[in-house]
Amino acid sequence: MKKLLLPLLCSLPLLASVHVAVAYPYIGELVKTIAHDKVDVSVIAQGSSDPHFVVPRPSYIGMLREADLLIVNGGGLEIGWIPPLQNQAHNPKIIQGAAGYLDLSAYVKMIDKPTSLSRAQGDVHAEGNPHYSLDPYNIPVLAKIIMLKLSLMDPANKNVYHTNYDVFAKQWSIKLAQWDKTMLPCRNTQVIQYHELYSYFLNRYGIHTAGTIEPLPGITPSSKHTLELINQIRTDKIPTIIQDDYHEPKTAQFIASKSGARAVVLAHDVGGENDTLEKLFDSLSEQTCKQ
C-alpha cells in the first residue's frame, strides 16, 4: 500500500509555495535573497528590539501555525520566546527536531564558549556567543544553509535557489573586500561594547573588546563598574564605545563625556534605514571605523 502511495504523492505537482517563518529580520533577508518569490516569509522579531527578549505576542502564533519551515538563530538566543510560541502553535512540522525546524547555529562556529557555567556570571549562553550573524563572513555560509534546506524541501525550485545563491555569494565577496578595506585602519585598536553583541564583527577585523558597559551579561550597568571603565578608557586611550540600538544610551554617553572616547550607536539587525544586509554591514563598518 505504502509503495503505491509514495510515487503517487511524489508525482503530485507542488501546489503552494513553502511557508517560512523566521526569528529575526536578517534571516528573512537571506530567505528572500535565495528564494525571491518562491516562498513566503514571515519575520517574527523586529530589527530594533533586543534579540534576547522579544515579547511573544499571540499574533506570532498565527505565523507559526501554518509554517512549513521555522528558521531560528539558535545558540540559546530565542530560548525565552520561541518555545512558548511553538507550544501554542500546535504545528508538528516546526517543533524542535522536526524537518521543518532549522537552527542555523548548528552550522557555524561559535566563539566565547564558557568553560564553566554558573548564573553568578550573569546570562551566559552555554553554547557560546550566539551573535554570529554579525560576522559578514558568516553571511554567505548562512545563505548556503538556507539554499540547501530550501532545495531539500522544495526540489522543484532547486535550480532557482542555487542560481540565486551563486549570484548572492559573488556580490557578497565584492562587498567583503570593501569592508576589509574600510576596517583595515582599525586593526589592533580597542573598543568598549555594551554587551558582547558585536564580538564576531570586531574579532573578524582584529579589534579587541577591552570591556563591556554591563558588568556581566544581562546585568544593568552599575556606577562602580562605570567608573572603572572611565579610568580604563583614560589609561589605555580606548577610542570607541559601541552601543547597540536597544539598551539605554545614557551610560555610554556619560562614559564618553568623562573619558573623551567616541560613543557610536550601531544597528544589530536589518531594519529602519539599514533595510538590506549590505546596508547593515556598510553602516557597521563605516561607524565603527570612522576615520
Place this chain on the structure above:
Amino acid sequence: MVKKSVLSLVCASALFASDTELEQLKQQMMQLQQQLSEMQKHIQTLEAVPAVASNETLSDEEMLQKMATKGGTTVTSLLPDIALILNGGYTSRNVTNTQYANASIPGFGKMEIQNNAKDGFNLNYGEVAMSSTVDPYFDASAIFHIHGDGTMEVEEAYFVTRALDYGLRVKAGKFKSAFGRVNEKHHHAWNFEDQELVNNVFFGPDGLGGEGAQLQWAAPTPMYLMAGFELFNGNAKQGFSAKESASTAVGYLKSSVDVGNATVLAGLSYAQGKSEVQNTDGLGNLIVDSFTDYGQTRLYGVDVTLEYPLEGYGSLIWQNEWIQRNKDVETMTQKQAGYYSELMYKIDENWATGVRYDDLYKNMENISHHLNRTSVKVDYKPFEFSRFRLQYNQDHSKYIDDQAKTIHEVMLNYTLELGAHGAHAF
C-alpha cells in the same frame, strides 16, 4: 641599522659641538629610539593577526548530513529541565493570625490561605518543576509544590502531544484549566503576590483544574484563535461535586489582534459541572455536609487584556477579567459574580509597578456594600531570575467574627528561579 647610523651621527657631531648642542642631539636620539621600538611593536602585532581571520565552514555534504540527521538542532542533553522556585517573605497585618485564618467572605465561607499566612516571616513554598520531551510524540512536565510547613502536593503532572495534525493538541494528567486569563498561571508568574479575589472565591487557591484531559485547537488563521475543551473530576474546593466522576467540563475560546503597536487579547470561558446542593446559614455560607441533592454549577468568564510596549523594555498592561457563577442551592439558583482590573507599568528591565482592584458583587442580598480589595505593588528584579515585590492591600472583602473588617496588609516577598525553567507564554 637605524640605531647604528644614529649612534655614528651622535659620535661625529660630538667632536665639534658645544655642550648644549650635544644635549639636544642626545634627546633627539632618545626620541628616535622610542619611535623605533614603537614601530617594531606595531609590526609584531600586525604579523600576529592575519589580514582577515580564517573562516572554517562545513562542506555542503556535511551541512546536508546535519540537516538529514537532526533537523539542525543543538540539543545536547537528554536530562529533563529541572528548576527550583523559592518564594517567601515578610508580612504585616492589622489582624491576628487566628483572626486572619478564620476570616470568611460572605457567600463563600472560610478562606483557605496558602501563602503569607503568618504575621512575620513566611517560607511559602519551594516548587520543583521538571519538564522534557519524552519521545517524538510527547512532552511531559511535573510541578511539585513543597510548602513551608513540609506538606507537599503535586501541583501539576501531565503530558502533551507533539505530533498531532490539524492544529490539535491533547493534554492529560493533572493540570490547571485554561479557563480565563490567570487560572493557568503558576504563583511565581502572577502579577500580584496573592490571587485575584474572584478566582480565589470560585476556584480556591489552586485554581480550577485537577485530574483530567484537554483538547486544544489552534485555528489555521493568520490571526491567533484558540479553542479548547477540558474534562475534570469534580472538586468540592472548586465548587463542584467530588462524588461524581469526570463531571466538570470546561470550554474556552481565545483570540488576539495587534492594533498598531498594541496587542489586544480576549477570551470567553465556560465551565459546567454537577454540584451538591447544600443548605446555607444566615450569612449565606454553605453548611458543610448538608447534602440534599445534586444540582448544576455554571461559570461564565470574559477576559480582555491590552498590552502596549513602551520604549526599551517598558510596557503597559491592562488586564481585566469577569466571572459569574450560577449555582443551584436549596430551592433557587445562587448567582454570584466578580471581576478584577489591573494596570501594570513595567518601567525597565529592573522595575515594575502596578495597581489592582478586585470586586465581588451580585453576591448576597443582605449585604449592601460591594466586597472589594485594592492593591498596589512595586517589583524589583536585580536579574532575570530573582524578584523582590512589595505589595499593599486594603481588603474590604473579609468578615471576622461575623463583622465586616477592613484588613490592611503589607507584604515583601522574594521569588527566585534556579536551574532550567521553560519560558512563560504571554
